Amino acid sequence: xxxxxxxxxxxxxxxxxxxxxxxxxxxxxxxxxxxxxxxxxxxxxxxxxxxxxxxxxxxxxxxxxxxxxxxxxxxxxxxxxxxxxxxxxxxxxxxxxxxxxxxxxxxxxxxxxxxxxxxxxxxxxxxxxxxxxxxxxxxxxxxxxxxxxxxxxxxxxxxxxxxxxxxxxxxxxxxxxxxxxxxxxxxxxxxxxxxxxxxxxxxxxxxxxxxxxxxxxxxxxxxxxxxxxxxxxxxxxxxxxxxxxxxxxxxxxxxxxxxxxxxxxxxxxxxxx
Amino acid sequence: xxxxxxxxxxxxxxxxxxxxxxxxxxxxxxxxxxxxxxxxxxxxxxxxxxxxxxxxxxxxxxxxxxxxxxxxxxxxxxxxxxxxxxxxxxxxxxxxxxxxxxxxxxxxxxxxxxxxxxxxxxxxxxxxxxxxxxxxxxxxxxxxxxxxxxxxxxxxxxxxxxxxxxxxxxxxxxxxxxxxxxxxxxxxxxxxxxxxxxxxxxxxxxxxxxxxxxxxxxxxxxxxxxxxxxxxxxxxxxxxxxxxxxxxxxxxxxxxxxxxxxxxxxxxxxxxxxxxxxxxxxxxxxxxxxxxxxxxxxxxxxxxxxxxxxxxxxxx
Ligand SMILES: Nc1ncnc2c1ncn2[C@@H]1O[C@H](COP(=O)(O)OP(=O)(O)OP(=O)(O)O)[C@@H](O)[C@H]1O
Ligand SMILES: [Mg+2]
Numbered sequence: 174x175x176x177x178x179x180x181x182x183x184x185x186x187x188x189x190x191x192x193x194x195x196x197x198x199x200x201x202x203x204x205x206x207x208x209x210x211x212x213x214x215x216x217x218x219x220x221x222x223x224x225x226x227x228x229x230x231x232x233x234x235x236x237x238x239x240x241x242x243x244x245x246x247x248x249x250x251x252x253x254x255x256x257x258x259x260x261x262x263x264x265x266x267x268x269x270x271x272x273x274x275x276x277x278x279x280x281x282x283x284x285x286x287x288x289x290x291x292x293x294x295x296x297x298x299x300x301x302x303x304x305x306x307x308x309x310x311x312x313x314x315x316x317x318x319x320x321x322x323x324x325x326x327x328x329x330x331x332x333x334x335x336x337x338x339x340x341x342x343x344x345x346x347x348x349x350x351x352x353x354x355x356x357x358x359x360x361x362x363x364x365x366x367x368x369x370x371x372x373x374x375x376x377x378x379x380x381x382x383x384x385x386x387x388x389x390x391x392x393x394x395x396x397x398x399x400x401x402x403x404x405x406x407x408x409x410x411x412x413x414x415x416x417x418x419x420x421x422x423x424x425x426x427x428x429x430x431x432x433x434x435x436x437x438x439x440x441x442x443x444x445x446x
Numbered sequence: 447x448x449x450x451x452x453x454x455x456x457x458x459x460x461x462x463x464x465x466x467x468x469x470x471x472x473x474x475x476x477x478x479x480x481x482x483x484x485x486x487x488x489x490x491x492x493x494x495x496x497x498x499x500x501x502x503x504x505x506x507x508x509x510x511x512x513x514x515x516x517x518x519x520x521x522x523x524x525x526x527x528x529x530x531x532x533x534x535x536x537x538x539x540x541x542x543x544x545x546x547x548x549x550x551x552x553x554x555x556x557x558x559x560x561x562x563x564x565x566x567x568x569x570x571x572x573x574x575x576x577x578x579x580x581x582x583x584x585x586x587x588x589x590x591x592x593x594x595x596x597x598x599x600x601x602x603x604x605x606x607x608x609x610x611x612x613x614x615x616x617x618x619x620x621x622x623x624x625x626x627x628x629x630x631x632x633x634x635x636x637x638x639x640x641x642x643x644x645x646x647x648x649x650x651x652x653x654x655x656x657x658x659x660x661x662x663x664x665x666x667x668x669x670x671x672x673x674x675x676x677x678x679x680x681x682x683x684x685x686x687x688x689x690x691x692x693x694x695x696x697x698x699x700x701x702x703x704x705x706x707x708x709x710x711x712x713x714x715x716x717x718x719x720x721x722x723x724x725x726x727x728x729x730x731x732x733x734x735x736x737x738x739x740x741x742x743x744x745x746x747x748x749x750x751x752x753x754x755x756x757x758x759x760x761x762x
């Protein structure tokens with residue numbers, strides 16, 4: 174069915190009035206995202222406190238709201254690699270979760286082409302299963318066929334490089350170091366052609382060699398006409414992979430433009446390099 | 447993925463023209479963002495697919511569901527030294543404990559021929575439903591990592607949970623058949639009735655697992671409450687006593703309720719298949735009708751109920 178969709182896109186490119194061939198893949202239209210935190214505030218853990226909270230909750234709901242993203246709008250196009258920067262808690266992970274369809278916006282809409290995939294830093298696969306099983310299950314869960322998984326298995330394991338130090342692929346994932354787990358996760362996700370792939374600091378724990386290799390792979394994915402979002406606190410890694418950067422601060426989109434321009438302003442804001 | 451989705455989009459609240467909306471400089475001939483989205487056939491992210499689409503997506507992931515449940519079952523006992531042997535040991539020990547308490551100490555066996563076979567069948571068959579529901583309750587919350595990492599129809603998880611328990615039950619069935627043969631029953635044609643009964647029970651279990659999976663994702667305290675609910679259910683399901691013997695002293699409507707209890711229906715059907723002294727007279731009225739009806743109601747109802755909240759399971 175994805176083929177049909179792509180075919181239609183091609184038709185649309187034909188009747189694109191301006192003929193610049195830029196096809197949008199992600200559209201955020203004035204997106205607001207609010208987290209609701211239940212049972213925040215008066216934090217005594219005793220049974221009587223809990224009981225009184227249950228009783229009083231009926232009168233006044235004890236819910237705190239965190240307005241994490243405030244009116245963000247942008248359009249991302251096919252073949253773009255978009256960097257997301259901003260200080261801790263500025264809403265980068267939140268907006269990606271919303272683009273991935275995991276967190277419905279409070280108001281506004283997110284439109285996407287196909288199903289975006291989010292590769293998060295704390296997204297564990299199945300820790301009690303071996304790396305081998307995780308590769309197979311991950312592939313099947315992403316919608317690959319049995320044969321396709323078998324075909325790609327070798328290249329996924331090779332790419333992750335976790336076999337280089339011994340036979341780790343047959344050990345449960347809970348025995349992996351955080352960098353090894355991140356490598357395997359990225360390799361699984363990168364094996365498939367994604368219309369939109371979002372990487373949230375997932376490469377940060379990988380070593381320099383793996384970061385280089387995955388940056389290479391990100392460039393390939395872009396060439397396959399997908400869109401890639403990359404969150405990183407490492408400006409160099411953004412510089413190497415992205416041609417456009419969004420700068421979020423306190424949930425507001427401060428700047429949206431070419432990488433150098435935005436990074437320069439951001440580096441000034443954060444106090445030099 | 448169909449481009450036109452016929453469902454309403456939960457969660458994505460449409461706002462009517464916000465006055466201070468910062469607009470991106472329009473790139474495509476002055477189209478607004480929603481118009482641009484429509485023009486290029488983009489869909490609202492995270493919108494729930496239509497019911498038929500959902501079924502189709504789920505069918506597309508059947509290999510994932512199968513591989514996942516096999517992997518999970520084999521990972522279950524990897525930390526124990528005896529490994530896979532526990533698949534058989536666990537039901538055996540269970541049966542021994544129940545026999546000691548209810549057969550020897552409490553003597554609930556009055557009026558039941560071949561009590562060992564009667565009891566063990568009840569324990570194993572009820573355990574299938576019980577374990578599916580318990581695991582289903584945690585089906586979403588235990589797998590949030592997977593749910594947030596990859597996209598797949600979330601109903602895969604409660605369904606695999608039940609399939610894991612079905613495999614577990616098949617191990618138990620080997621033990622059960624051995625016990626039944628040892629107590630002097632002989633295989634006959636009625637043993638084949640086990641197959642349709644287990645199929646119906648599995649569908650029923652999947653349905654209930656889907657329901658509690660959604661409830662458990664929304665109300666996390668349910669996982670704490672569930673063991674008590676299930677124990678109560680077991681006590682009224684005639685696992686270690688005969689309902690027919692008990693209802694003589696109770697009002698008729700209570701008897702009706704006990705007979706309609708799905709757990710009792712499936713347990714009695716397996717007993718009827720395996721045990722010669724368990725006669726058709728001991729079966730509840732319209733027992734096959736009840737077995738099919740429960741499977742259809744729970745299966746269809748549970749599936750639709752679960753699907754209705756599909757877009758919300760990643761939130762946690
Ligand atoms: N599950 C949650 N419940 C409540 N509030 C949350 C939750 N997750 C994030 N927030 C809040 O939303 C805001 C944005 O968080 P987010 O994780 O998107 O930041 P970030 O830009 O990814 O930061 P970092 O660079 O540290 O990863 C923060 O104020 C945070 O407290
Ligand atoms: Mg983050």
